[in-house]
Amino acid sequence: xxxxxxxxxxxxxxxxxxxxxxxxxxxxxxxxxxxxxxxxxxxxxxxxxxxxxxxxxxxxxxxxxxxxxxxxxxxxxxxxxxxxxxxxxxxxxxxxxxxxxxxxxxxxxxxxxxxxxxxxxxxxxxxxxxxxxxxxxxxxxxxxxxxxxxxxxxxxxxxxxxxxxxxxxxxxxxxxxxxxxxxxxxxxxxxxxxxxxxxxxxxxxxxxxxxxxxxxxxxxxxxxxxxxxxxxxxxxxxxxxxxxxxxxxxxxxxxxxxxxxxxxxxxxxxxxxxxxxxxxxxxxxxxxxxxxxxxxxxxxxxxxxxxxxxxxxxxxxxxxxxxxxxxxxxxxxxxxxxxxxxxxxxxxxxxxxxxxxxxxxxxxxxxxxxxxxxxxxxxxxxxxxxxxxxxxxxxxxxxxxxxxxxxxxxxxxxxxxxxxxxxxxxxxxxxxxxxxxxxxxxxxxxxxxxxxxxxxxxxxxxxxxxxxxxxxxxxxxxxxxxxxxxxxxxxxxxxxxxxxxxxxxxxxxxxxxxxxxxxxxxxxxxxxxxxxxxxxxxxxxxxxxxxxxxxxxxxxxxxxxxxxxxxxxxxxxxxxxxxxxxxxxxxxxxxxxxxxxxxxxxxxxxxxxxxxxxxxxxxxxxxxxxxxxxxxxxxxxxxxxxxxxxxxxxxxxxxxxxxxxxxxxxxxxxxxxxxxxxxxxxxxxxxxxxxxxxxxxxxxxxxxxxxxxxxxxxxxxxxxxxxxxxxxxxxxxxxxxxxxxxxxxxxxxxxxxxxxxxxxxxxxxxxxxxxxxxxxxxxxxxxxxxxxxxxxxxxxxxxxxxxxxxxxxxxxxxxxxxxxxxxxxxxxxxxxxxxxxxxxxxxxxxxxxxxxxxxxxxxxxxxxxxxxxxxxxxxxxxxxxxxxxxxxxxxxxxxxxxxxxxxxxxxxxxxxx
Numbered sequence: 001x002x003x004x005x006x007x008x009x010x011x012x013x014x015x016x017x018x019x020x021x022x023x024x025x026x027x028x029x030x031x032x033x034x035x036x037x038x039x040x041x042x043x044x045x046x047x048x049x050x051x052x053x054x055x056x057x058x059x060x061x062x063x064x065x066x067x068x069x070x071x072x073x074x075x076x077x078x079x080x081x082x083x084x085x086x087x088x089x090x091x092x093x094x095x096x097x098x099x100x101x102x103x104x105x106x107x108x109x110x111x112x113x114x115x116x117x118x119x120x121x122x123x124x125x126x127x128x129x130x131x132x133x134x135x136x137x138x139x140x141x142x143x144x145x146x147x148x149x150x151x152x153x154x155x156x157x158x159x160x161x162x163x164x165x166x167x168x169x170x171x172x173x174x175x176x177x178x179x180x181x182x183x184x185x186x187x188x189x190x191x192x193x194x195x196x197x198x199x200x201x202x203x204x205x206x207x208x209x210x211x212x213x214x215x216x217x218x219x220x221x222x223x224x225x226x227x228x229x230x231x232x233x234x235x236x237x238x239x240x241x242x243x244x245x246x247x248x249x250x251x252x253x254x255x256x257x258x259x260x261x262x263x264x265x266x267x268x269x270x271x272x273x274x275x276x277x278x279x280x281x282x283x284x285x286x287x288x289x290x291x292x293x294x295x296x297x298x299x300x301x302x303x304x305x306x307x308x309x310x311x312x313x314x315x316x317x318x319x320x321x322x323x324x325x326x327x328x329x330x331x332x333x334x335x336x337x338x339x340x341x342x343x344x345x346x347x348x349x350x351x352x353x354x355x356x357x358x359x360x361x362x363x364x365x366x367x368x369x370x371x372x373x374x375x376x377x378x379x380x381x382x383x384x385x386x387x388x389x390x391x392x393x394x395x396x397x398x399x400x401x402x403x404x405x406x407x408x409x410x411x412x413x414x415x416x417x418x419x420x421x422x423x424x425x426x427x428x429x430x431x432x433x434x435x436x437x438x439x440x441x442x443x444x445x446x447x448x449x450x451x452x453x454x455x456x457x458x459x460x461x462x463x464x465x466x467x468x469x470x471x472x473x474x475x476x477x478x479x480x481x482x483x484x485x486x487x488x489x490x491x492x493x494x495x496x497x498x499x500x501x502x503x504x505x506x507x508x509x510x511x512x513x514x515x516x517x518x519x520x521x522x523x524x525x526x527x528x529x530x531x532x533x534x535x536x537x538x539x540x541x542x543x544x545x546x547x548x549x550x551x552x553x554x555x556x557x558x559x560x561x562x563x564x565x566x567x568x569x570x571x572x573x574x575x576x577x578x579x580x581x582x583x584x585x586x587x588x589x590x591x592x593x594x595x596x597x598x599x600x601x602x603x604x605x606x607x608x609x610x611x612x613x614x615x616x617x618x619x620x621x622x623x624x625x626x627x628x629x630x631x632x633x634x635x636x637x638x639x640x641x642x643x644x645x646x647x648x649x650x651x652x653x654x655x656x657x658x659x660x661x662x663x664x665x666x667x668x669x670x671x672x673x674x675x676x677x678x679x680x681x682x683x684x685x686x687x688x689x690x691x692x693x694x695x696x697x698x699x700x701x702x703x704x705x706x707x708x709x710x711x712x713x714x715x716x717x718x719x720x721x722x723x724x725x726x727x728x729x730x731x732x733x734x735x736x737x738x739x740x741x742x743x744x745x746x747x748x749x750x751x752x753x754x755x756x757x758x759x760x761x762x763x764x765x766x767x768x769x770x771x772x773x774x775x776x777x778x779x780x781x782x783x784x785x786x787x788x789x790x791x792x793x794x795x796x797x798x799x800x801x802x803x804x805x806x807x808x809x810x811x812x813x814x815x816x817x818x819x820x821x822x823x824x825x826x827x828x829x830x831x832x833x834x835x836x837x838x839x840x841x842x843x844x845x846x847x848x849x850x851x852x853x854x855x856x857x858x859x860x861x862x863x864x865x866x867x868x869x870x871x872x873x874x875x876x877x878x879x880x881x882x883x884x885x886x887x888x889x890x891x892x893x894x895x896x897x898x899x900x901x902x903x904x905x906x907x908x909x910x911x912x913x
Contacts, residue, residue, distance in 0.1 A: 428457040714764075
């Protein structure tokens with residue numbers, strides 16, 4: 001691309017060039033699946049990595065192609081990505097077989113035509129072809145599921161010969177692919193079940209396994225990740241120690257991708273490496289490239305950028321087709337762009353331009369254009385264009401980035417190709433992305449038109465997973481036009497759409513590359529800012545209530561994203577119904593200010609704001625956290641009072657007048673690393689006046705007081721060193737003190753294993769589980785763990801342990817665990833998301849509340865604090881929050897432990913009653 005006429009007005013040139021892309025269109029009403037494409041499994045192609053080149057797993061690219069005939073010629077074109085040529089050859093083959101009255105080969109040609117049409121996104125033609133194929137094979141679509149083939153027992157059905165049965169199995173496999181692509185995931189699972197049964201009848205084990213693997217993809221598309229993981233694990237177990245084969249490699253890759261989805265990144269990496277080893281030993285170039293792409297996605301999610309780039313580069317070199325090579329290059333470009341390695345990114349651009357120009361139209365080609373344009377927009381948005389490239393460190397090329405007009409032409413090509421393919425989903429992506437480009441250069445009217453077109457399409461095909469992006473974009477555009485009411489309505493639509501997707505947020509993109517912070521969190525945060533914006537007047541109660549609800553929803557969505565699991569049931573909770581003596585404080589950090597909403601019992605919501613840049617607020621928070629853990633310094637006091645002034649002081653008089661006893665904080669993520677009890681008003685700490693509790697979201701709260709009638713504690717801990725972890729010499733004393741206050745059982749050292757913990761919880765109804773050991777909360781769920789004698793127990797395993805129940809009992813353990821105490825844990829310093837593990841562990845593990853620590857605490861100070869806590873907790877009508885407060889005050893009054901480093905890190909998260 002030559003950057004001609006550089007000095008000409010970008011806005012006027014751009015507007016003139018792109019007017020022709022607005023044309024009339026008919027509403028397209030068929031429904032497309034929200035996540036699957038044969039050559040591109042990415043669900044948000046404009047922002048996500050392009051993973052493996054195939055979602056479902058064919059036995060061959062074109063099933064049962066025979067050497068030397070036109071089916072084989074069609075397969076050759078298909079494998080090369082030349083789908084239009086493959087269609088032409090297969091149509092000729094079909095005509096030949098009709099002339100010869102060869103029914104079986106007609107069915108084969110039609111099935112293969114359907115598969116090829118699917119690659120082109122030609123859904124109507126694909127359906128017509130597969131329906132005709134099945135009809136020729138005697139498979140009647142109008143039959144009830146019970147009467148469909150294959151038949152069993154004494155039933156009479158056709159076909160009976162193994163050759164025809166195998167052709168039918170292949171045809172059903174291709175029909176299921178089409179069903180999956182067009183939004184019928186449940187039906188696809190049923191069809192793959194019939195395909196697998198037919199393969200079993202003819203003794204084709206590989207075909208049976210392939211159909212089962214493909215059904216896993218349908219489960220993933222439906223957001224049923226637990227079932228997908230279970231089924232994929234079973235498939236691999238059934239293969240056992242069988243010799244290396246393409247089926248085994250594909251099965252392992254499928255499992256690795258599911259593990260990637262659920263966030264088990266380390267196991268995903270190991271499984272994919274095993275798959276890669278088999279693919280290379282066969283050798284299979286397509287499967288090798290596919291696995292390398294998936295490996296790149298997994299290690300990129302682990303933050304290992306260099307390794308990810310290496311895998312993508314290996315995939316590029318081993319790619320058997322131009323489309324796969326392009327996918328690898330696009331993944332590299334996007335990762336380089338995200339990590340601001342702009343010089344290396346610029347070197348890739350000419351190669352990608354050449355590849356794109358050579359690819360025939362297909363759905364994958366359309367998405368490739370969109371991905372390419374998105375990366376170019378990100379590079380351009382940082383202002384690192386050709387004019388400034390000379391000052392970029394490490395620049396090794398004089399290649400100039402494409403102009404805005406040229407990026408727009410890439411997207412215009414994507415629009416045209418999507419329309420020629422009659423692929424409305426891809427068209428909506430392209431139109432919306434083009435609208436985003438117009439927004440970036442300030443041409444708001446054109447951006448608005450394109451965004452509305454994209455929204456119209458997404459509504460017509462019922463695609464909420466992409467609709468929210470364009471609703472959000474429309475909200476931003478209306479806000480820029482000063483149409484605040486219209487902007488609020490658009491943002492409300494976006495949040496409503498996200499709410500409908502919240503239990504499936506992770507399925508918006510099947511890889512863990514989905515960027516919550518870039519693509520979901522800002523929708524909520526900007527909406528809160530819009531509702532609370534300073535126009536010289538206080539926001540209405542309606543706006544305050546809506547802002548609070550939106551922020552609550554953001555907190556729940558953060559946990560869904562953190563745990564990579566759609567398992568958090570929520571319901572709005574009125575604070576007055578939970579505790580009439582509690583106030584709830586919602587601090588929200590926006591780009592230009594800190595907003596605070598305060599809810600006092602039976603009073604209107606209060607609101608105040610501090611005009612400070614986000615960076616300044618977060619810098620103060622980080623510095624306060626650092627100062628709090630310096631034992632021999634009082635440097636924390638100034639910042640502690642500063643944060644108090646931001647969060648509490650404007651409402652301090654009203655809070656005191658209301659008579660509340662507990663302050664409950666729903667903290668923004670950056671504030672979760674701070675102990676609110678240590679905020680200081682200039683005279684005393686907050687904990688000296690109020691009980692303090694945190695909750696990830698009142699929507700996630702189970703408002704039920706602690707029952708003292710059957711209070712029992714299961715205590716577990718380590719006193720001896722384990723690996724790199726030092727001994728905790730006072731743990732035995734801590735557990736003894738607890739036993740003196742609350743009856744229960746103890747697991748110490750060798751007796752504290754994951755198995756013994758499970759068995760104890762399963763056998764007796766403990767209301768408290770207290771673990772005194774090393775523990776850590778990291779930015780990902782697999783970095784959040786407690787240490788047992790036999791090794792770390794991560795938060796997902798802890799979830800399973802605490803949710804076990806006695807088979808003969810109706811008592812479900814999640815309702816029995818009132819309090820989970822993690823004594824000795826810490827959040828990872830400097831990790832913005834680490835506190836999410838602490839905030840959500842109780843929710844995820846089914847406990848009503850968690851008592852944990854923000855940093856490693858004094859082993860000696862823990863003993864008296866925990867002893868006092870349990871002593872207070874045994875008192876009738878004492879809330880958990882007040883019991884903790886009194887235990888902290890006991891330390892605070894002890895000259896040895898007066899510094900906040902000893903008593904402040906203990907935080908109660910969840911139900912404070």
